[in-house]
Amino acid sequence: MQPYDMPDEKGHFGQFGGVFVAETLIEALDELRVMYEKYRHDPDFLAELHYDLKHFVGRPSPIYHAKRWSDRVGGAQIYLKREDLNHTGAHKVNNTVGQALLAKRMGKPRIIAETGAGQHGVATATISARLGLECVVYMGAEDVKRQAPNVYRMKLLGATVVPVESGSKTLKDALNEAMRDWVTNISTTFYIIGTVAGPHPYPMMVRDFNSVVGVECKTQMNEMLGRQPNAVVACVGGGSNAMGIFYPYIDLREVRLIGVEAAGHGIETGKHAAPLTANSPIGVLHGNRTYLMQNEEGQIIETHSISAGLDYPGVGPEHAWLKDIKRAEYVAVTDTEALDAFHSLCLTEGIIPALETSHALAYAEKLAKTMKPDQVILVNLSGRGDKDINTVAKISNINL
Amino acid sequence: MSRIANTFKALKEKNKKALIPYITAGDPHPDLTVSMLHALVDAGADMIELGIPFSDPMADGPTIQRASERALAHHVGLSHVFKMVKAFREKDDKTPIILMGYANPIEAIGAETFVERAKNSDVDGVITVDYPPEECMHFTKLLKEKNIDSIFLLSPTTELDRVKLIIEQASGFLYYVSLKGVTGAANIDIEQVKSKVSIIRELTKLPIGVGFGVRDAATAKEVAKISDAVVVGSRMVQEIENSNKDNLISNISKLMQELREAVN
Numbered sequence: 001m002q003p004y005d006m007p008d009e010k011g012h013f014g015q016f017g018g019v020f021v022a023e024t025l026i027e028a029l030d031e032l033r034v035m036y037e038k039y040r041h042d043p044d045f046l047a048e049l050h051y052d053l054k055h056f057v058g059r060p061s062p063i064y065h066a067k068r069w070s071d072r073v074g075g076a077q078i079y080l081k082r083e084d085l086n087h088t089g090a091h092k093v094n095n096t097v098g099q100a101l102l103a104k105r106m107g108k109p110r111i112i113a114e115t116g117a118g119q120h121g122v123a124t125a126t127i128s129a130r131l132g133l134e135c136v137v138y139m140g141a142e143d144v145k146r147q148a149p150n151v152y153r154m155k156l157l158g159a160t161v162v163p164v165e166s167g168s169k170t171l172k173d174a175l176n177e178a179m180r181d182w183v184t185n186i187s188t189t190f191y192i193i194g195t196v197a198g199p200h201p202y203p204m205m206v207r208d209f210n211s212v213v214g215v216e217c218k219t220q221m222n223e224m225l226g227r228q229p230n231a232v233v234a235c236v237g238g239g240s241n242a243m244g245i246f247y248p249y250i251d252l253r254e255v256r257l258i259g260v261e262a263a264g265h266g267i268e269t270g271k272h273a274a275p276l277t278a279n280s281p282i283g284v285l286h287g288n289r290t291y292l293m294q295n296e297e298g299q300i301i302e303t304h305s306i307s308a309g310l311d312y313p314g315v316g317p318e319h320a321w322l323k324d325i326k327r328a329e330y331v332a333v334t335d336t337e338a339l340d341a342f343h344s345l346c347l348t349e350g351i352i353p354a355l356e357t358s359h360a361l362a363y364a365e366k367l368a369k370t371m372k373p374d375q376v377i378l379v380n381l382s383g384r385g386d387k388d389i390n391t392v393a394k395i396s397n398i399n400l
Numbered sequence: 401m402s403r404i405a406n407t408f409k410a411l412k413e414k415n416k417k418a419l420i421p422y423i424t425a426g427d428p429h430p431d432l433t434v435s436m437l438h439a440l441v442d443a444g445a446d447m448i449e450l451g452i453p454f455s456d457p458m459a460d461g462p463t464i465q466r467a468s469e470r471a472l473a474h475h476v477g478l479s480h481v482f483k484m485v486k487a488f489r490e491k492d493d494k495t496p497i498i499l500m501g502y503a504n505p506i507e508a509i510g511a512e513t514f515v516e517r518a519k520n521s522d523v524d525g526v527i528t529v530d531y532p533p534e535e536c537m538h539f540t541k542l543l544k545e546k547n548i549d550s551i552f553l554l555s556p557t558t559e560l561d562r563v564k565l566i567i568e569q570a571s572g573f574l575y576y577v578s579l580k581g582v583t584g585a586a587n588i589d590i591e592q593v594k595s596k597v598s599i600i601r602e603l604t605k606l607p608i609g610v611g612f613g614v615r616d617a618a619t620a621k622e623v624a625k626i627s628d629a630v631v632v633g634s635r636m637v638q639e640i641e642n643s644n645k646d647n648l649i650s651n652i653s654k655l656m657q658e659l660r661e662a663v664n
Contacts, residue, residue, distance in 0.1 A: 010534065020503055020530045022459035023566075024577055027557035166465055172456060179458045184581035186557065284503040284530065285456060297477030298508025299455040 011200020118150025
């Protein structure tokens with residue numbers, strides 16, 4: 001079988017992906033594509049990247065056998081890839097370090113980013129501080145309220161946080177606003193997109209920088225168990241942590257790849273953020289073609305999820321492609337199921353997971369029960385949950 | 401010959417430049433759009449750009465985004481837009497109407513259906529902001545088959561090879577975006593626009609319109625000197641935003657007349 005080799009040179013994953021932007025952005029994207037091609041295999045660039053991933057981020061992150069939790073759940077053994085132990089507390093930093101180093105090579109002194117839960121914003125502010133770059137983060141006004149600790153973190157790191165009041169005031173609107181900034185300040189500014197969406201080359205580049213996760217997993221699983229997992233499970237909003245762990249496993253056909261979307265109040269209620277699971281129509285948003293939550297007139301509809309990081313109406317085009325070619329499976333879990341898994345992991349393993357990650361954990365629980373004790377599920381524990389304690393406390397009627 | 405080409409030809413014979421206002425369909429209310437279109441023509445518009453409301457207008461500034469939000473509050477979508485153009489045509493079969501919008505509402509009904517309905521309601525041209533020519537070859541071909549013009553944007557950063565590629569796909573006119581930014585952003589640099597427009601002019605016989613950042617009559621006058629058409633969007637929408645239903649028509653007519661006099 002041919003090794004997996006996507007996207008094509010124009011950034012298409014079959015009918016998905018591409019470059020759907022106004023003419024004013026084309027030149028900047030061309031420049032980025034050329035520079036990324038130049039540096040992605042450049043030994044000096046890679047040495048610099050690996051140095052920072054090791055000494056600044058703290059890679060490799062460990063894989064941990066959640067034995068007590070696995071026993072309690074019953075069925076397969078659940079292993080956790082501990083991206084929550086990275087500097088800044090999530091997988092997002094793998095990509096921001098990569099893109100910021102690229103920005104530095106391109107001579108761009110100003111960094112902009114969009115953020116939902118704030119993890120990507122914090123990761124971007126962190127690396128910008130480290131490299132002495134100006135940093136502006138766009139964040140939906142609704143998310144600014146939901147994620148106050150992360151907003152303050154970004155400010156401590158010297159970033160300017162701009163609350164976005166337009167549209168639904170969430171992640172998609174932050175992305176719109178960041179695009180507008182970019183088009184206006186194109187010669188000085190590098191836009192660090194945090195997920196595997198946006199116009200080409202972003203979906204590919206963000207995947208590549210995050211694929212260090214899957215690459216490490218293959219080695220670590222081999223060292224720990226002498227084998228690879230039966231299934232890899234990761235949550236999917238835009239889908240960067242999932243692409244990061246899936247990508248190196250795509251050609252290992254015997255490993256099931258399962259993306260877990262946010263079902264919010266339940267797919268049947270319409271209040272969710274699960275375009276793949278809900279069979280949403282194909283459309284164009286934020287520079288790429290993908291499955292997209294929209295009404296009959298093609299207006300993007302509001303999404304719902306307890307986790308700000310999954311609250312996005314689209315999904316990275318490569319996930320759309322992996323769904324269509326049936327290489328990955330996509331499922332969804334509700335707010336309630338994610339919360340249950342959140343508490344369960346806190347109590348049995350002493351790990352507070354992010355609410356985003358809790359969706360993957362909730363599905364791993366369901367899946368494990370259907371499997372045998374000698375089978376293995378690897379979950380990407382994409383982020384830690386400290387940022388979510390206010391949200392969870394509020395739901396439990398606890399005033400902090 | 402298309403209505404757009406005819407309009408440019410007639411203006412050229414009179415040594416005049418085209419003036420193209422932009423309004424968003426359904427802003428401030430869908431019942432007002434058709435009478436606003438007629439009022440703009442009466443006050444001197446040569447063609448009209450009619451915006452298709454979209455929830456995520458990435459290339460537009462806050463003014464035009466708010467116009468979309470006002471229209472969407474009345475659930476205005478493509479089906480209404482086509483009806484408005486059809487209603488406009490009952491009294492005006494001369495003034496070209498150009499639909500301007502984003503790819504997703506078009507893809508939601510399908511390119512074939514969109515083109516068929518556009519033709520049925522007598523639309524003359526289409527600008528799809530987030531369809532660069534490489535990503536919409538099929539759509540451009542469908543439009544061409546129905547004799548509807550595909551109008552593409554050119555930007556200050558568009559390199560010469562790309563300008564040539566865009567010209568091959570374009571018809572009606574070329575829309576030069578006069579600044580690096582979103583609609584309604586900072587003031588434009590006339591000298592810079594002038595030099596870029598003259599480079600483009602050597603490559604094509606298509607008329608060249610200039611828009612994004614034409615904020616007042618004085619700027620319109622300067623832009624008219626170096627182009628074939630002046631597009632006024634955010635300034636017109638701002639006028640709509642600042643009007644009430646009693647003075648709306650008279651306010652937009654007055655602004656249109658000021659622009660007309662300046663451009664003449």
